[in-house]
Amino acid sequence: SWLKISIFSTRSPSQRVSWCKVEVTVESPKVITVLVSEEKMVHPPAVVTAINLKTIVNEKQNISEIVSASVLCFHNAKIDVPMPAPERKRSGILSHFTVVRNPGGTGYPIGWKKEVADRNSKNSCSVLSFENSERALLNRFFLELYKLDSDVLVGHNISGFDLDVLLQRSQACKVLSSMWSKIGRLKRSFMPKLKGNTNFGFGATPGLMSCIAGRLLCDTDLCSRDLLKKVISCSLTDLSKTLLNRDRKEISPNDIPKLFQSSKTLMELIECGEIDAWLSMEIMFHLNVLPLTLQLTNISGNLWGKTLQGARAQRNEYYLLHTFHSKKYILPDKFSQRMKDIKSSKRRINHGPEDQNVDELDADLALENDPSKGSKTKKGPAYAGGLVLEPKKGLYDKYVLLLDFSSLYPSIIQEYNICFTTIPRSEDGVPRLPSSQTPGILPKLMEHLVTIRKSVKLKMEKESGLKHLELDTRQEALKRTANNMYGCLGSSHSRFYAMPLAELIALQGREILQRTVDLVQNHLNLEVIYGDTDSIMIQSGLDDIEEARAVGAKVIQEVNKKYRCLKIECDGIYKRMLLLRKKKYAAVKLEFKDGKLCEEIERKGVDMVRRDWSLLSKEIGDLCLAKILYGGSCEDVVRAIHNELIKIKEEMRRGQVAIEKYVITKALTKPPEAYTDSKSQPHVQVALRMRQRGYREGFNAKNTVPYIICYEQGGASSGSSAGIADRARHPDEVKSDDSRWLVDIDYYLAHQIYPVVSRLCAEIQGTSPESIEADQPVILLHPSCLLQAMKKDTKTVSRWH
DNA sequence: TCCGGGAGCGC
DNA sequence: AGGCGCTCCCGGA
Numbered sequence: 140s141w142l143k144i145s146i147f148s149t150r151s152p153s154q155r156v157s158w159c160k161v162e163v164t165v166e167s168p169k170v171i172t173v174l175v176s177e178e179k180m181v182h183p184p185a186v187v188t189a190i191n192l193k194t195i196v197n198e199k200q201n202i203s204e205i206v207s208a209s210v211l212c213f214h215n216a217k218i219d220v221p222m223p224a225p226e227r228k229r230s231g232i233l234s235h236f237t238v239v240r241n242p243g244g245t246g247y248p249i250g251w252k253k254e255v256a257d258r259n260s261k262n263s264c265s266v267l268s269f270e271n272s273e274r275a276l277l278n279r280f281f282l283e284l285y286k287l288d289s290d291v292l293v294g295h296n297i298s299g300f301d302l303d304v305l306l307q308r309s310q311a312c313k314v315l316s317s318m319w320s321k322i323g324r325l326k327r328s329f330m331p332k333l334k335g336n337t338n339f340g341f342g343a344t345p346g347l348m349s350c351i352a353g354r355l356l357c358d359t360d361l362c363s364r365d366l367l368k369k370v371i372s373c374s375l376t377d378l379s380k381t382l383l384n385r386d387r388k389e390i391s392p393n394d395i396p397k398l399f400q401s402s403k404t405l406m407e408l409i410e411c412g413e414i415d416a417w418l419s420m421e422i423m424f425h426l427n428v429l430p431l432t433l434q435l436t437n438i439s440g441n442l443w444g445k446t447l448q449g450a451r452a453q454r455n456e457y458y459l460l461h462t463f464h465s466k467k468y469i470l471p472d473k474f475s476q477r478m479k480d481i482k483s484s485k486r487r488i489n490h491g492p493e494d495q496n497v498d499e500l501d502a503d504l505a506l507e508n509d510p511s512k513g514s515k516t517k518k519g520p521a522y523a524g525g526l527v528l529e530p531k532k533g534l535y536d537k538y539v540l541l542l543d544f545s546s547l548y549p550s551i552i553q554e555y556n557i558c559f560t561t562i563p564r565s566e567d568g569v570p571r572l573p574s575s576q577t578p579g580i581l582p583k584l585m586e587h588l589v590t591i592r593k594s595v596k597l598k599m600e601k602e603s604g605l606k607h608l609e610l611d612t613r614q615e616a617l618k619r620t621a622n623n624m625y626g627c628l629g630s631s632h633s634r635f636y637a638m639p640l641a642e643l644i645a646l647q648g649r650e651i652l653q654r655t656v657d658l659v660q661n662h663l664n665l666e667v668i669y670g671d672t673d674s675i676m677i678q679s680g681l682d683d684i685e686e687a688r689a690v691g692a693k694v695i696q697e698v699n700k701k702y703r704c705l706k707i708e709c710d711g712i713y714k715r716m717l718l719l720r721k722k723k724y725a726a727v728k729l730e731f732k733d734g735k736l737c738e739e740i741e742r743k744g745v746d747m748v749r750r751d752w753s754l755l756s757k758e759i760g761d762l763c764l765a766k767i768l769y770g771g772s773c774e775d776v777v778r779a780i781h782n783e784l785i786k787i788k789e790e791m792r793r794g795q796v797a798i799e800k801y802v803i804t805k806a807l808t809k810p811p812e813a814y815t816d817s818k819s820q821p822h823v824q825v826a827l828r829m830r831q832r833g834y835r836e837g838f839n840a841k842n843t844v845p846y847i848i849c850y851e852q853g854g855a856s857s858g859s860s861a862g863i864a865d866r867a868r869h870p871d872e873v874k875s876d877d878s879r880w881l882v883d884i885d886y887y888l889a890h891q892i893y894p895v896v897s898r899l900c901a902e903i904q905g906t907s908p909e910s911i912e913a914d915q916p917v918i919l920l921h922p923s924c925l926l927q928a929m930k931k932d933t934k935t936v937s938r939w940h
Numbered sequence: 941t942c943c944g945g946g947a948g949c950g951c
Numbered sequence: 952a953g954g955c956g957c958t959c960c961c962g963g964a
Contacts, residue, residue, distance in 0.1 A: 452953055626953030645955075720957080721957055722956075744950060819962060946961090947959090
């Protein structure tokens with residue numbers, strides 16, 4: 140939004156505290172008003188700059204030193220609407236710059252000076268420069284950054300790496316504060332504490348964030364992890380491939396010194412930095428990060444910069460603060476856990492334990508510190524959550540109806556008027572539902588969100604192009620805000636922590652689901668085969684889709700007439716469905732899109748959707764699934780699967796399977812050194828070894844680590860005598876030394892393929908009793924037989940190229 | 941064999 | 952610094 144500042148005084152250049160072009164002083168915040176957005180008012184274009192550093196590792200001190208720094212600047216980005224690639228190309232103004240220095244200090248390759256001069260003259264401005272020290276590089280870099288005056292800094296893992304390195308090196312190289320503080324908009328004299336323990340060893344510390352005051356930070360690594368939950372790896376290389384379909388060249392820090400030997404290779408290094416900056420910016424635009432976070436921020440009234448860093452809980456907090464404040468409520472102060480401890484002990488000393496207030500406070504504290512309640516330690520759940528029905532496992536080949544309550548928890552808050560203002564604080568147990576009919580703040584706020592979202596969606600349908608995209612972003616943000624509320628009520632760190640409310644909401648959810656099941660089974664005489672939290676699946680027993688839809692419509696009608704706000708809907712119809720376990724199923728789903736019936740395979744929870752299985756097992760799993768879901772008779776399916784297994788086994792033995800397919804991926808939840816049981820975790824072992832070899836990027840907390848289970852040729856620890864973790868190798872290790880490390884095919888057969896296939900097939904035989912008579916196929920898929928097919932084989936060993 | 945700790949899902 | 956429910960795998964008692 141635009142701000143209107145009515146009374147202000149300007150400052151002389153010498154008095155300025157910032158690097159901004161204009162600086163004014165106001166007497167009171169009251170002279171600043173937010174202008175109500177009007178249709179014609181356009182948002183100012185933003186200057187977005189992507190940053191990428193290339194670094195080498197100083198082994199002695201175990202730190203990263205900068206050899207090259209690239210910036211790529213997009214001068215007129217729109218912040219309110221998505222900018223698809225064609226739009227960016229049409230209206231974009233791009234500029235780029237790289238500064239480089241030779242880490243060996245041995246000068247530059249022959250012809251380099253001319254090469255640089257040619258480049259600069261060709262672009263008719265300075266796009267490339269070289270310096271003789273890291274300090275000079277940093278000075279030049281900050282100067283270029285200052286000239287751009289960016290609103291947004293973008294980078295892949297910029298908050299965890301580039302920003303930290305820039306400031307650490309500035310400190311180490313004694314770069315003047317008048318230079319390094321140009322990375323932000325505020326003039327600084329002293330470097331803040333860069334290291335802090337408030338960020339869990341991850342992301343930018345408060346000190347770092349204070350350095351870029353006045354600019355927004357968009358870390359595409361963090362953003363993509365937040366927005367793309369299902370993506371296997373959020374490394375720049377993998378995202379470039381999945382999102383942009385571009386191959387990225389990776390350069391290991393160890394190889395960088397070599398690249399300074401010729402002009403050609405040095406230019407490649409520089410281009411790599413510029414391309415990385417570009418990729419990061421492309422990912423930002425692709426994910427629509429700026430418009431989405433802007434919308435979320437406009438709804439909640441928190442800081443945009445915080446939204447960019449995730450901060451879901453804070454968004455919720457600010458939204459509630461604004462709402463309660465506007466209704467003239469006074470809210471309690473927020474205390475950190477530490478503050479609570481201090482206050483509590485002080486009061487105890489001052490007033491003695493008999494003080495009633497203290498008892499209350501202590502009770503709160505005791506509740507939070509009690510591990511059995513799980514509020515503080517992440518041990519166990521603090522209260523009961525959603526209801527999951529026991530699945531009636533099997534393969535269903537008649538239409539199955541999938542019904543679910545839309546936005547169950549937000550609707551429950553409205554339906555039962557659940558709020559801080561309607562439910563009295565009670566000592567223990569789940570509180571009772573309020574009898575009051577006067578809507579509380581929370582229900583009203585939910586209704587408000589629903590109403591706005593409806594109107595936005597309505598408006599959206601009438602618009603097209605960019606306006607349509609903007610409104611779509613907004614309605615998505617409104618939904619997220621509503622769904623966020625329940626989770627934050629149950630979070631002990633939240634300012635509005637209210638476990639009794641969260642507990643009550645969840646309890647209502649369980650009862651609603653159970654009531655729905657009872658209604659469907661007992662009164663409508665239909666069979667519910669599964670359900671989870673807010674959904675039920677009904678076996679229609681029908682072959683005709685129109686009849687099935689009619690049954691669905693009837694159920695929806697019967698359920699919905701029992702509620703005021705709650706609404707059950709048909710989310711789809713399954714033509715064929717394999718129900719394996721709780722939270723694990725797959726189906727051929729039918730959906731109506733633009734009036735046309737679409738068919739697609741939906742997979743939930745099965746091994747193939749998990750990142751901790753190799754591509755090999757996932758592909759075989761999908762193959763089997765397709766046979767099961769599209770296949771004909773039971774014996775045909777079983778035989779087809781069996782043949783596939785034999786085929787793939789032969790291909791593996793012959794070395795015809797690409798090595799990439801053996802890669803297993805696991806995420807580090809903490810820095811690799813922090814694991815106490817590292818010796819039993821393959822990915823941790825791999826990360827530790829790679830870090831020791833100088834690879835820093837990609838082996839930190841929250842990174843995903845790829846590995847292959849191998850055995851060492853001629854090694855003493857043959858086969859399974861060594862632990863799995865010891866035999867895990869990074870794909871690069873296997874590729875670079877393929878005579879030493881061989882893929883352990885037996886491991887993959889027994890531990891990657893067999894379990895996946897056998898789980899998928901477990902229900903096949905039981906489902907169609909009539910086909911059991913043809914006992915041959917059943918034998919083929921019997922576990923012992925599968926194992927036979929997978930495991931026992933001639934002990935041939937193949938090499939991988 | 942049983943039991944727990946982590947991953948990583950579903951909702 | 953959102954919640955709980957539910958497989959799975961693995962290692963150790």
